[in-house]
Amino acid sequence: MITASLIARADEQLYTLQPSITPELAVAGQYTVGVQTLKVTHEKQLDTQTFTSQKDRPLTLEVWYPADAQAANTPTATYENVTRLHKPFSLVGKAHRDASPQASGQFPLVVLSHGYTGYRTIMFYLGEHLASHGYVVVGIDHTDSTTGDVDFVNSGFSGFPSTLINRARDQQFVLDYFSQDSSNIAKIADTKDAAVIGYSMGGFGAINTIGACYDFNQAGLQRLGFPEEAAKQLVPVFNSCNAGRESVDPRWKAMIAYAPWGGETSVHDAKSMANITVPSLYVSGDQDDVSGYENGVKKLFEQTGSDNKYLMVYENARHNIAPHPAPKVAYETDADLGHYIEPSWDNEQLNRVNMHMSLAFLECFVKSDQSKCAYLPTRDNATQVKDSDGKLSEAWPGFADRWATGIRFYHGANAK
Template identity: 40%
Template sequence: MAQSPGDGFINGDLLPNAPELATRGSYGVGVRTMNLIHPGQLDVLHGSQGKYPLYDRRLRVEIWYPASIVANKQPTVTYESTLGRANDPKRPLKPFTFLGRAARDAKPDPSGGAYPLVIVSHGYPGSRLLLTYLTENLASKGYVVVAIDHTESTYGDLAGFPSTLLNRSLDDGFVLNELARLSGKASTSFLAGLVNPDNTALIGYSMGGYGALNVAGAGYSPQALKMFGQLTGGSTALEARTQASPTYKASLDSRIKAVVAFAPWGMERGVWDATGLSALTLPTLLVAGSKDDVSGYEKGIKAIYEGAVNADRYLLTYVNARHNVAPNPPPLASMLPGASVEDYMHYAEPAWNEHRINNINQHFVTAFLGIHLKGIDYKKYLDLPGPEAAEGWPGFKARMAVGLEMRHAKP
């Protein structure tokens, strides 16, 4: 069931108590869908005993960008997504639509020159449309934002977990290279001259955070290889993403300037050790719920924060939140009679208003990326007294930072 324009509030709109930087920027926002092909990739879901075929890995991406639209006359766009899971007969796929504030296929706005690039990676399962409140918001502030549908990891094509374990970081790197190609002088794409790939940030949620941190410099551990190596095409495929691998070290990309990881999965399973975490040197913003029961908090996300000793890093904590600190709020379709409770809970937070979480994420991600990709002096919004929220946090209305903690550590 679709949300109608008359319903008024759209994901990413501001609540009355939204923090200062949650507001949209001065650019109109365009959106386009593009299909990319990563040829010759290892098909770890169709093989055995070290013998795996290759396949052309198709990735659908959604791209939000500054557009030649008057920002205060921004039209609405209808996004098409899916509830359910392709591999679970108890949760059949159910298409639904929801609205955003962007213009489909709008003409790009070249007034800002080549814009910084932000690559967004969803959870398992998820979709490229899981964080539209944030992707639209960033585009309105002068970023080109590309969100990936990770093949075999979306609601509609969900398949075995080994594909996600291996391909998340590979997909991120490929999309960065493709956006660099499409934005080049010889390109006939609408992206030509619109993107500065040398000024890129990664945003990942859950398994997206698992991949993004790896691309950013945190190589996987020997324990991760021992646990997952045979599931991902034999030891050599995942080994190339481990900290000890020369191949991994050669893959690190200086075009990436910062990383935002929402509830990144893996630390409780030993995916990283002290050596891998200490190799993360990029500025990092981690966002977590203190009751995360998927990625873990004390031994999970907070342990990543404590172990990344060579990174200028922040940890934003939603006290009493669980794992869903990144996505859009539950869609209307998940609340209708007959809908799966699990589909609603895939988005919902039991102790927090999801629209408020969205506004707070918009605020802090704007500050963090503004510092590291645009050179804007937003430090007062991040270098907060704490870690517990107190009256007087810059950008927050009185009494409205309760329930938040912010930690900051430097190398």
């Protein structure tokens, strides 16, 4: 069976066909999806220009949610953004702009957090997909850290201090905001059962949000480019636990970290990592040249104390395992294309596997749907291979036979 395209690009098709080999849980759910853009303010946050005062922190949010079924008769949304080199592009999604949300129901809140540099819709395929299966998903434009904020050519790390300080705090703020808001979307958002999904620096923050403490020292900050005296003064500023809270917010029921940064530089305190209890899924390429694998993402996975921890590894993939496929304009320069493309993988296939496994994980640990837990491989190194008798090993649950390849999966502490 061949189904319709997942996403279309404004100037051409972004995803062309969804073939029958698509993992089972990557197929859209029962809900029509709406999307709205919100402007919110996190008041009295640390001014990361001076580090001595406070100022209000504006945030732009993209919110996907189960919509009124009649929304299907309205046009689909366009997502506009810029590349790292500030070249504008538009993508057409499957969601319906400003559609009325479902009149009733409770749908778990999922926070979606981009990397440095990125934007709130860089994983819009995942936001739309989860919403179609009954989640309210909130993508954050992390102020100072987006492609629009940062002059990648002339001052590529200008927003990095803000990223280190605010990534987890932004995630926690979104959960708090929707628990207090009175909008029609907030009324159907279940903030008592929430999850956070982060990519790269979003994953760095997500680990802190669910319980890790930062352990920046002066030498580490200097390696990141801070002058000696500034690094010395900023150590206590940067170090915090639980997104700046005294303890982990118990509403966080699951965490997914795609290519999270920080393992190679040991910025997460190992003792606090061992105390994490939130179910955690790490996703990495085994050739990640930004966050690292052996001493990076794999290390973070191994340090995590949760009884329910998983690691999914894309063989021969580097860092770009989570973004939507590159828009046409990104192909004009290596600097932009390198923000999206994977040399050994088709990004469309990566997106579909991400959709499948993210949904399985959230359904299992946020909605407590035991039938979906069965989609999480239980044997380590579960890539499909030919056995000594010449027969293929069993495919992953939800994957077509012969197509469960190129991906390794680990449950527990035995990643090799």
